[in-house]
Amino acid sequence: MHETPYIRLRVLLFSVLRERIGQHELEITLPAPATGDHLLDYLAQQYPVIADYRSVIRLAVNQTYVPTSTELHEKDEIALITPVSGG
């Protein structure tokens, strides 16, 4: 047996990304190992709105902000956080 060369990721979307993409969750398959940057590069190619927001998106893994260099794992809860506007 050897390690599978791909991982499947669930990515949560909110606000303008959810609205423009029309989904609140994406299922993405990436070559392993994959970091937040790999994921964002891939998504920016697929979805113009993510390319537009790329520079201001923060990444959350398991409900915590993390650097985009963080390595991602299959069971992680990944979310793309555009600039927040609560209050």
Place this chain on the structure above:
Amino acid sequence: MHETPYIRLRVLLFSVLRERIGQHELEITLPAPATGDHLLDYLAQQYPVIADYRSVIRLAVNQTYVPTSTELHEKDEIALITPVSGG
């Protein structure tokens, strides 16, 4: 006829002055013309507690803070304001 050489003043007391002197109002007669300083000098001689607080008492005439150099008149509502502690 000539001007009366004395004026009668009503002086309101509050808080520690009212409590220590045991009155909420004093009737004082002073030679005219009289300023706030004349009044305070006189009261400080009569009431040790006013002497104690003299340096921190603010004068109010007709419900407005005024300098102690202000000249006083018979119908004025005069009050001695020790350091306030509302809030």
Place this chain on the structure above:
Amino acid sequence: MEFRSPTVWLWLLSEALPVAKAVSFLQTPEAGGLALFMGTTRQWTDNRETRSLFYEAYEPMALAEMSHLSDEAQHRWPIRRLCLWHRLGNVPPGEISVLVGVATPHRAEAFEACRFLIDSLKCQVPIWKRETLSDGQTVWVEEGIPEPKPR
């Protein structure tokens, strides 16, 4: 004693402050930020226990000074609603003695105006508090400032 206009509410009263009424008064579609400060009777100051506070005011002048402060705050900040209330008489621990509330378009100005009003009230408005300690002794707060002379 009380002064009330559509936008300003000044009040000296001898019962528990009706906070919900202040909040309703302050809410307006013209504002985006609403800052409220309430002073409450604190039971413990280091090892000294306060049983209650008693507030006395020179009422007409207190209301006049509150009105000056309200005018000055309105001059300095774009205030849409303003409440300045003080309770008189006994205020037991945990209860509210003073309430300051302002509503402004943005939050920074609400905080600034609210802070200005409570800080100024504590310096300017002729209201005094007498503290009753746990042993029943009473003391006028800030009595003897700046140099206490034991008598």
Place this chain on the structure above:
Amino acid sequence: MEFRSPTVWLWLLSEALPVAKAVSFLQTPEAGGLALFMGTTRQWTDNRETRSLFYEAYEPMALAEMSHLSDEAQHRWPIRRLCLWHRLGNVPPGEISVLVGVATPHRAEAFEACRFLIDSLKCQVPIWKRETLSDGQTVWVEEGIPEPKPR
């Protein structure tokens, strides 16, 4: 979603915020100052009219971030009670979307902690607002920051 301890109350709810409950929760004989900030939907921003705001949250993370902010505030100031509430869904003009309340022994720290909490909430907590304008158009607030690209 809600977290509540004897001293901290974090809450994401989809109805009008019960302000009087927050005030009761914050009142304690251990505190002398109670600062409250409420954000309300402002109807006019210059000449633009807001018909309503709609708030969406990444709820579990929003609650977790609110909890971090609460911890940090408690670390920095002697906080006796803390409320951090946010309304979700539609909030019409004049109604309250966010409530931040702290009770501390003295007033300066109450103002500072309250200001810290609302400022940090606005930067950190994953909640977004969509504005509905008077003509029915909707726009996500801060959409396109830092450089808006018309599509």
